[in-house]
Amino acid sequence: MTASIEDAYQDGNALAGPLREIFAVDMTAAEGRCASCGLTGPLASLRVYGPEPGWVARCPGCEEVLLRLVRGPQAAWLDLRGIVNLRISLPAEAEAAGA
Amino acid sequence: MxxxxxxxxxxxxxxxxxxxxxxxxxxxxxxxxxxxxxxxxxxxxxxxxxxxxxxxxxxxxxxxxxxxxxxxxxxxxxxxxxxxxxxxxxxxxxxxxxxxxGGWFVWRPSSERPVLLVGGGSGIVPLMAMIRARRQAAGRTPFRLVYSVREPGQRFYAGELRRHDPADAGLDVAYLYTRAVPDGWPRPAGRLTVADLNTHGWPADFEPDCYVCGPTGFVETAADILIALGHDPRRIRTERFGPTGG
The missing domain is CATH 2.40.30.10 (Translation factors)
Structure with a gap:
């Protein structure tokens, strides 16, 4: 498979595992607002480059960097510079305990 | 947890x-x-x-x-x-x-909306999990799958989708071939078009949940077509894989 330029990124779904290591709930469905252009959408919709040397997630609207994540052996570095706020759904406990 | x-x-x-x-x-x-x-x-x-x-x-x-x-x-x-x-x-x-x-690109059997699945190449994989979960739950929500591959030999799960399991009643499957088609196939080989999703998808009025998975270019094209056909962008969920899927 030849990777074209437009295929050079994945999307925020790929961050589900790395972010779940840090947060108590799934973050890919969280709605974030871009600090640069104001576009709002789930983290799953971001353009994601990585995993090495680290993850970089850009806004699908204006391409500004919204999030960077580097995982070292003893720590993770999480940079959320481009996100004004996040709306994180917190399901009822019964649902959270399921899949 | x-x-x-x-x-x-x-x-x-x-x-x-x-x-x-x-x-x-x-x-x-x-x-x-x-x-x-x-x-x-x-x-x-x-x-x-x-x-x-x-x-x-x-x-x-x-x-x-x-x-x-x-x-x-x-x-x-x-x-x-x-x-x-x-x-x-x-x-x-x-x-x-x-x-x-992952909590974004998921389908729950409790959902009652019609579902449109659009898969390109190995993007069929999570969509097949949805078809199998529907079968397991004896779900009756209508499903349509539009599955684009280069040529017939590239299809995943071909036997299982052909078998017409009674539990799959209400699932329609349409194949699109981008490079080579079987003899007598009515649609010439080519990439996904507006006509394909207009014919094999659901009308936007039905307010289906749309799941699109495949290479980045395919996903962007499919999502653009669905929006042009009047589907609510909030009901179009996408998953792209890049070259490093490797």
Whole structure:
């Protein structure tokens, strides 16, 4: 498979595992607002480059960097510079305990 | 839950089968597996003898079945992980898996909306998990699958989709071929068009949930077409895989 330029990124779904290591709930469905252009959408919709040397997630609207994540052996570095706020759904406990 | 969800677990390969010349379904036994939703994925980690390790994210292909989890992996030449999983890993071997993860690109059998699945190449994998979860739940929500592949030999799960399992009543399957078509096939080979999704999808008035998965270019085209056909962008969920799916 030849990777074209437009295929050079994945999307925020790929961050589900790395972010779940840090947060108590799934973050890919969280709605974030871009600090640069104001576009709002789930983290799953971001353009994601990585995993090495680290993850970089850009806004699908204006391409500004919204999030960077580097995982070292003893720590993770999480940079959320481009996100004004996040709306994180917190399901009822019964649902959270399921899949 | 969180610690359990992100712990790396030993996963033993208990069965494998070829889907195409370059794709293989792997059945892993993962003790303590908590179950999963259709569309979720796992991270697979390989560690070399010298300690170097690398990981990739793969969609789960199967419905929940105890501690068994199926992945279908497309061999990406020059990839770091997929050639090992497709060509080298043998029954009895172990890898490390964590998950399930992902809460965006998922379908729940409790949903009553019609569903449109649009898959390109190995993007069929999480969509097949949704079809299998619907079958397992004896769901009656109408499903339509539009599945684009290069040529007939590239289809995954062809036998299972052809079998017309009674539990799959209400599932319509349309194949689109981009390079070569079977003899007598009415649609010439070509990429996904507005007409394809207009014919084989649901009218926007039905307010279906749309799931689109495939290579980036395919996903962007399909999502643009669905929006042009009047579908609410909030009901279009997408998952792209890049070149490093390898």
């Amino acid at each position: 969180s610690a359990q969800r992100t712990a790396w677990r030993d996963a033993r390969l208990v069965a494998a089968r070829a889907e195409t010349g370059a794709a293989r379904t792997l059945v892993f036994k993962i003790p303590g597996w908590p179950g999963h939703l259709a569309g979720q994925h796992v991270d697979v980690r390989l560690t070399a003898e010298d300690g170097y390790s690398t990981q990739r994210s793969y969609s789960i292909a199967s419905a929940t079945d105890g501690d068994l989890v199926e992945l279908t992996v497309q061999n990406v030449p020059d990839g770091e992980v997929s050639p090992y999983l497709v060509e080298v890993l043998e029954v009895g071997d172990e890898v490390e898996i964590r998950g399930p993860v």
